[in-house]
Amino acid sequence: MVRGLRLGGRAAAAARWCTCRRVAVALCVGNLVAALLVARALYAPGSFAFAPRRGELRYSREQMRWVEESIRIRRAAEPVELIEAVKKLRKAFAREEKRRRELPLELKQKVSLEILQRLHDLGENANTTEQREAVEAWRVGKLKYMRSTSTKNLSNVSLSSEESRRLKRALEFNWQMLLEDIGLWIPPTIYHIEHDDKPENEPEDEGIIPGPPLPPECNTELHTDYGGTAVRWGLTHHKESAADCCQACIDQAKRARPGALKCNIWVYCPSEYGCYSPDKYEHKHQECWLKQADHPRLNFKDRYSEPYRDSHPTAPVVVPWMSGVITA
Numbered sequence: 090m091v092r093g094l095r096l097g098g099r100a101a102a103a104a105r106w107c108t109c110r111r112v113a114v115a116l117c118v119g120n121l122v123a124a125l126l127v128a129r130a131l132y133a134p135g136s137f138a139f140a141p142r143r144g145e146l147r148y149s150r151e152q153m154r155w156v157e158e159s160i161r162i163r164r165a166a167e168p169v170e171l172i173e174a175v176k177k178l179r180k181a182f183a184r185e186e187k188r189r190r191e192l193p194l195e196l197k198q199k200v201s202l203e204i205l206q207r208l209h210d211l212g213e214n215a216n217t218t219e220q221r222e223a224v225e226a227w228r229v230g231k232l233k234y235m236r237s238t239s240t241k242n243l244s245n246v247s248l249s250s251e252e253s254r255r256l257k258r259a260l261e262f263n264w265q266m267l268l269e270d271i272g273l274w275i276p277p278t279i280y281h282i283e284h285d286d287k288p289e290n291e292p293e294d295e296g297i298i299p300g301p302p303l304p305p306e307c308n309t310e311l312h313t314d315y316g317g318t319a320v321r322w323g324l325t326h327h328k329e330s331a332a333d334c335c336q337a338c339i340d341q342a343k344r345a346r347p348g349a350l351k352c353n354i355w356v357y358c359p360s361e362y363g364c365y366s367p368d369k370y371e372h373k374h375q376e377c378w379l380k381q382a383d384h385p386r387l388n389f390k391d392r393y394s395e396p397y398r399d400s401h402p403t404a405p406v407v408v409p410w411m412s413g414v415i416t417a
Contacts, residue, residue, distance in 0.1 A: 193255075196255065196256060197267070197270055197271050198271075200256070200267065200271060201271040201272070201273070203227065203231075204224055204227060204271070204273060207223050207224065207226075207227045208220055208223060208224070210223075211223055213317075213318065213382055213383060213384070214316070214382075214384065214386050216316065216388070217368070224273070228260055228264060231256075231260060232257065232260050232261065235253050235256070235257050236257070298311070298331055298359065298411070299330060299331075299359060300329065300330025300331060300332050300333070301330060301332045302332065303331060303332045303335055303413070304332075304335070306339070306415060306416050307331075307332075307335035307355070307413045307415065308413040308414050308415070308416060309331065309335070309411065309412075309413045310390075310411065310412055310413060311411050312390070312391050312392070312407055312408040312409070312410070312411065313387065313389070313390050313391075313408065313410060313411060313412045314356060314366075314387070314388040314389045314390075314408055314410040314412060315354045315356055315380065315382075315385050315386070315387060315388060315412045315414065316380070316382065316385075316386050316387070316388045317354045317380030317381055317382035317385060317386075318350060318380060318381050318382065319378060319379070319380055320341060320350050320351075320352045320379040320380060320381050321337075321341065321352070321377075321378065321379035322378070323356070323358070323372070323376035323377050323378035323379075324370060324372075324376065326376070326377050326378070326379070327373075327375040327376060327377060328357070328375055328377040329375065331357045331359060331411055333377070334355050334356075334357040334377035334379075335355050335357075335413060335415070337352075337355070337377060337379060338352040338353070338354070338355040338379050338415055339352075339415060341379055342415070350381040351381060352379040352380065352381055352415070353380075353381055353382070353385070353414060353415045354379070354380040354381065354382060354385055354412065354413070354414055354415070355377065355378070355379055355380070355412060355413055355415070356377075356378040356380065356410055356411075356412045357375075357376070357377050357378075357410065357411050357412070358372055358373065358374055358375060358376040358377075358409065358410060359374075359375075359409075359411055360374060360409045361374045362374070363409075364376065364409040364410050365403070365404055365405050365409055366410075367401060367404070385414045389408045389410075390408065391407070391408060392406055392407055392408065393405065393406065393407075393408065
């Protein structure tokens with residue numbers, strides 16, 4: 090009886106040991122299968138090394154290749170030359186602005202007064218060419234004077250050594266910029282674009298003035314161009330008719346402040362094809378110039394002379410402008 094009990098206890102112990110062994114083996118196998126599944130999910134083709142977070146998109150290698158190709162195409166399509174040109178322009182503008190600041194306001198005022206005195210010495214009847222030559226002669230003379238005194242004692246010069254250096258630089262390299270800063274404009278060259286849209290063999294309208302009749306005080310003269318100091322630029326001052334242009338001159342003289350220039354000359358372009366003038370502008374139909382001169386002087390009358398047309402091939406035969414000197 091005792092022996093049977095011993096055998097039964099050993100069998101139960103052996104059964105318990107086998108059961109624990111099987112459970113351990115089963116756990117190991119389960120862990121191994123789980124590890125294999127995780128490894129497959131992490132390193133399978135077409136997936137990232139890290140699992141995406143919730144809400145994030147997953148891209149395949151093909152999609153990533155498309156993104157990279159799109160970025161490459163956008164970079165290749167960038168206007169590289171235009172970007173470089175803009176950078177160069179910005180640098181040029183920055184240099185120009187720096188040069189403008191180099192010359193103090195007091196020095197610009199001195200230059201302006203000297204040039205105005207030179208133009209005043211020419212007289213009011215001087216034409217544009219004479220004024221341009223006088224200003225250029227002043228510039229050359231000023232440069233020559235400063236160069237001759239640069240190595241000598243500067244006590245007799247009205248400018249300090251630093252002002253002299255800056256002014257000499259402006260006269261040599263930034264002359265046009267200096268003229269703009271002091272408000273003086275004189276065309277350096279003469280250009281003219283001739284209107285070619287007029288039909289061939291078109292007869293000239295002689296003695297026909299479009300618009301309302303002009304009053305006697307306008308003293309209208311056809312095919313006439315008077316000179317004088319511009320009170321109002323015709324490039325931006327257009328009138329419907331010659332009568333309106335003359336009336337604008339009369340009104341300006343009445344409203345002018347004391348000491349200001351009062352219009353006494355009006356010059357109008359009646360031709361729909363534009364009007365010729367020996368400057369670089371393209372003068373269009375209905376331009377109305379208001380001018381002032383104590384002693385009005387003709388620029389051109391009736392027809393341009395043959396010598397003038399030889400030196401100005403684009404000039405027409407007949408003077409296209411019409412003008413008048415206002416009488417009180």
